[in-house]
Amino acid sequence: MIDLDRALDLxxxxxxxxxxxxxxxxxKGHGRDFTAHVLLRMGDDVPAVRRWIAGLAAERVxxxxxxxxxxxxxxxxxxxxxxxxxVLLSASGYRHLGFPDEQLPVPSGRFVGPRDREYxxxxxxxxxxxxxxxxxxxxxxxxxxxxxxIDAMVLLADDxxxxxxxxxxxxxxxxxGVADVLTTERGRVLRRTFPRGTLxxxxxxxxxxxxxxxxxxxxxxREIKARGNxxxxxxxxxxxxxxxxxxxxxxSFMVFRKLEQDVAAxxxxxxxxxxxxGLPVAEVxxxxxxxxxxxxxxxxxxxxxxxxxxxxxxYDQDPAGTRSPFxxxxxxxxxxxxxxxxxxAPAEFERARRIVRRGITYGERPDLxxxxxxxxxxxxxxxxxxxxxxxxxxxxxQQEGSDSNDFVRAGVGVDAVIGQNxxxxxxxxxxxxxxxFTMANFVKLLGGEYFFAPSMAFLRGLDAGPEPTYGDEAR
Numbered sequence: 001m002i003d004l005d006r007a008l009d010l011x012x013x014x015x016x017x018x019x020x021x022x023x024x025x026x027x028k029g030h031g032r033d034f035t036a037h038v039l040l041r042m043g044d045d046v047p048a049v050r051r052w053i054a055g056l057a058a059e060r061v062x063x064x065x066x067x068x069x070x071x072x073x074x075x076x077x078x079x080x081x082x083x084x085x086x087v088l089l090s091a092s093g094y095r096h097l098g099f100p101d102e103q104l105p106v107p108s109g110r111f112v113g114p115r116d117r118e119y120x121x122x123x124x125x126x127x128x129x130x131x132x133x134x135x136x137x138x139x140x141x142x143x144x145x146x147x148x149x150i151d152a153m154v155l156l157a158d159d160x161x162x163x164x165x166x167x168x169x170x171x172x173x174x175x176x177g178v179a180d181v182l183t184t185e186r187g188r189v190l191r192r193t194f195p196r197g198t199l200x201x202x203x204x205x206x207x208x209x210x211x212x213x214x215x216x217x218x219x220x221x222r223e224i225k226a227r228g229n230x231x232x233x234x235x236x237x238x239x240x241x242x243x244x245x246x247x248x249x250x251x252s253f254m255v256f257r258k259l260e261q262d263v264a265a266x267x268x269x270x271x272x273x274x275x276x277x278g279l280p281v282a283e284v285x286x287x288x289x290x291x292x293x294x295x296x297x298x299x300x301x302x303x304x305x306x307x308x309x310x311x312x313x314x315y316d317q318d319p320a321g322t323r324s325p326f327x328x329x330x331x332x333x334x335x336x337x338x339x340x341x342x343x344x345a346p347a348e349f350e351r352a353r354r355i356v357r358r359g360i361t362y363g364e365r366p367d368l369x370x371x372x373x374x375x376x377x378x379x380x381x382x383x384x385x386x387x388x389x390x391x392x393x394x395x396x397x398q399q400e401g402s403d404s405n406d407f408v409r410a411g412v413g414v415d416a417v418i419g420q421n422x423x424x425x426x427x428x429x430x431x432x433x434x435x436x437f438t439m440a441n442f443v444k445l446l447g448g449e450y451f452f453a454p455s456m457a458f459l460r461g462l463d464a465g466p467e468p469t470y471g472d473e474a475r
Contacts, residue, residue: 004239004250007217016065023086023453024067025155025358026241026252026388027215030084031071032157035187035360036168037256037384039449040179042096042151050097050462052178053087056154057459060085060171080159083167087459088254088451091120093151097462105251105452107391108243111352119392120253124449132396135403135420136445143258145183146447152179153256153451185258187360187384192368194294197307203261203361203381204417204442206285207295210309211334213240213354226308231301231317232336241356241388249455252388255355255395257448258362259418260382266417266442267376277435287323287430288416288439290330298324316341321431326408327439329417333398338408353394355387382443392450418443 002008002018008027009015024030042049062070062084074081089097094104106117118130125139125147139147154171158164172181192201202208213236214220220235227234242250270288274281286298300323301313315336318324324331331338339350363381367374387395401407402415405425413427414420416439424440 002238004242005237007215007220007235008238009217011218019065019068020063021456022064022242022250022252023456024062024064024084025086026356026453027064027238028068028071028219029212029358030062030067030157031074032081032084033159033189034157034161034164035384036156036164037185037187038154038156038168038171039145039150039182039184040152040154040175041149041182042093042179043177045178046096046098047463048178052174053152054460054463056085056087056171056174057456057462060167061087061456061459063456074159080163083163084155084157085167085171086155086453088153088155088256088453090150090152090449090451091123092149094452096151103246105243105245105253105454107253107393109239109352109390111349112391113393116391116393119396120450120452124257132393132400134396134399135422139447142445142447143183146258146449148182150182150449153449185362185384187362190361190365190368192293196294199295201293202383203263203363203365203377204266204289205263206289206291206293207309208359208361209357210291210295211311211330213356215240215356223311226303226305227310228302228304228312230312231314232312234311236351236354236356239390240352240354240394241390243390245455245458247458249457251452251454251458253390253392254451254453255385255387255389255392255448256451257385258382258446259385260379260444260446262378262442262444263376263381264378266439269437269439269442273429273435273437273439276437277429277433284429287325287328290324290328297330298328321412322433323430325416325427325429325431326412327414327416327419327427327431329402329415332402332407332415332419335408342408353397355389355394355398358386358388359383360386382446385448388453413438414440416440420444 002014070082115131122130156167190201191198199207200209214234215236215238223234241252245251270281270285273284277284286292290298296310297313299313299318301310303310315338339345340347362384367376402419403421405413413425419440421440424438426436426438429435429437
């Protein structure tokens with residue numbers, strides 16, 4: 001039996017069967033450059049919907065085992081790799097398929113609260129106060145497709161953009177008479193060349209995806225060997241993202257949020273702060289994000305391998321926020337010791353609140369393509385934010401903290417990059433400094449939903465009748 005309270009050991013004789021029973025992209029990201037997110041409202045012919053999902057699972061959905069083997073093959077050949085697909089269901093999707101609320105997936109783990117199941121059951125449109133409140137725009141202001149009932153998402157990915165488009169066309173055509181396609185969001189990895197190499201970035205211009213919880217022991221060992229672990233251990237148990245399904249097997253809760261980034265406004269703010277603080281833009285940018293543009297942490301650290309991404313740091317090294325202020329993005333979302341030090345909660349609670357990020361950028365950037373001659377965009381670009389977790393409160397507590405003026409301590413202000421607040425407090429730059437300046441509201445939610453990624457046995461068994469059939473692989 002695989003122990004969810006530990007990272008997965010690939011040498012365990014049950015590891016392959018375990019990976020074959022869950023969808024890819026949860027334990028490890030799919031790694032493709034192009035994505036399509038097909039959001040669906042199921043039709044009234046429920047048996048036909050069930051057959052359609054089961055067919056997708058049999059024909060297209062990528063198991064974690066197949067995904068891992070494809071990654072290894074890609075490393076050997078250099079690409080373009082194989083197409084990737086997964087299916088995710090919202091609470092309304094489960095209900096539409098005939099599952100009562102008592103059979104909906106529920107969070108599990110040591111730190112699950114009595115109301116944590118409400119996030120999924122009520123959905124993102126009814127987020128307010130369930131049990132945490134964010135400062136998102138009301139659903140009435142979201143993009144039109146997101147104001148409708150969203151039952152499912154088919155996530156498709158590929159390194160071959162044309163092949164991905166062909167796959168999207170085929171999947172959309174297969175929904176005829178089964179489901180309505182509300183919208184299809186397209187994602188594309190964005191890269192930028194720095195002196196130390198070409199790196200994946202987000203639209204504000206900073207390296208993205210540097211620090212991730214690693215749920216495969218061999219992958220964690222490899223990262224630690226390259227980056228070091230004097231201060232930070234990236235290893236995470238499978239339970240960080242996976243939970244048992246009511247009927248057997250394992251799945252994961254997923255947050256999907258379309259976030260528009262006002263790149264022009266953030267860059268203007270950084271230039272203004274640079275003048276106020278008398279510091280280079282690069283330094284105030286590192287204070288706002290918690291990392292320099294090339295991913296180097298604001299808290300100095302080194303690596304064992306000089307080509308590795310630096311990540312071996314802890315905020316015990318910067319308890320006053322001199323290097324990385326309390327309102328910096330990476331400190332707000334992954335406080336690395338601040339929660340036990342400032343709030344007094346156990347370190348285990350803080351580590352259990354990490355999320356497994358799988359986001360990808362969307363939108364075009366002609367200003368990057370032409371060498372910067374075009375004005376940076378204020379609209380039309382952003383992040384298709386996605387994260388997996390065993391309990392949606394893992395995401396919710398991060399978002400609430402980012403929007404709060406008082407996390408991790410009173411008066412520090414909102415997350416300088418993603419914080420949303422109608423009355424943001426002026427932050428002190430750095431946290432023990434004297435320059436006050438307000439940075440907030442550069443990111444806007446355009447819509448989203450909470451989903452669950454069911455096990456392969458659940459998906460394949462949907463065409464068997466009113467209850468899915470779980471095979472031995474799910475146990």
